[in-house]
Amino acid sequence: MTHARRTFVALVCLALVLLGRPAFADVTAFIGASPTPASRQARGVAIGMSLVVVGFEFEYSSLVEDTTQAAPGLQTGMGNVLLQTPSPILGFRPYATAGAGLYHETLGAVSNTGFGTNVGAGVKVSLVGPLRLRVDYRLFNLAGNALQPHPQRIYAGLNLSF
Numbered sequence: 001m002t003h004a005r006r007t008f009v010a011l012v013c014l015a016l017v018l019l020g021r022p023a024f025a026d027v028t029a030f031i032g033a034s035p036t037p038a039s040r041q042a043r044g045v046a047i048g049m050s051l052v053v054v055g056f057e058f059e060y061s062s063l064v065e066d067t068t069q070a071a072p073g074l075q076t077g078m079g080n081v082l083l084q085t086p087s088p089i090l091g092f093r094p095y096a097t098a099g100a101g102l103y104h105e106t107l108g109a110v111s112n113t114g115f116g117t118n119v120g121a122g123v124k125v126s127l128v129g130p131l132r133l134r135v136d137y138r139l140f141n142l143a144g145n146a147l148q149p150h151p152q153r154i155y156a157g158l159n160l161s162f
Contacts, residue, residue: 025049025162028134030061032155038069042153048082055082055095061153065106072107072147076140078118091126103142114144124159134159 025048032042041064048057057080065073080099087093096119103116122136138153 026132026159027162028157028159030134030136030155030157032136032153032157034063034071034074034151034153036071036151037148038066038071040064040066040069040071042155044155046157048080050082050084052086053084055084056080057082057097057099059099061155063151063153067108070107072105072110074106074148074151075104076116076118077101077103078116080118084124088124088126093124093126093132094121095123096121097136097138103140103146105142105146105148107147110147112142112145112147114142114146116140116142116146130161132159132161133157 028046030044030046033039034042042061044059044061046057046059048055059078059080061076063074065071078099078101080097082095082097084095085093098117098119100115100117103114105112118138118140120136120138122134125133127133134157136155140151140153142149142151
């Protein structure tokens with residue numbers, strides 16, 4: 001390797017170390033609703049880690065069962081990948097997400113457990129310091145004998161970055 005090439009490689013490595021942003025983590029507690037097949041409460045928590053543009057999270061959520069409307073209860077545990085803007089734009093950080101995991105659905109005496117996927121989008125809005133508002137929409141695809149194979153969910157939550 002020539003001296004010029006070694007110098008170039010050393011400068012690139014130094015720039016990466018000096019200009020690179022450290023990974024950070026966040027946690028979100030949320031409450032929302034699912035309109036499918038009838039409106040009912042959703043709540044949950046998401047824990048994630050973001051690099052610059054790509055992030056990863058694990059999320060647990062629960063939808064309340066409503067037997068009078070034939071709306072099944074649903075618990076999901078999903079691992080997701082997020083693609084987001086490198087930094088907030090005027091305090092807003094939009095993202096798109098997709099993931100997969102397990103679900104458990106109940107309606108009265110009927111119970112189903114299986115594999116599911118989800119896609120969605122949202123935004124994290126800067127509030128004060130590390131505190132943000134997170135608004136998110138998800139569309140689920142539940143495999144197997146799901147009573148409601150394509151539930152939707154929208155939520156708002158408080159997000160703490162650390």
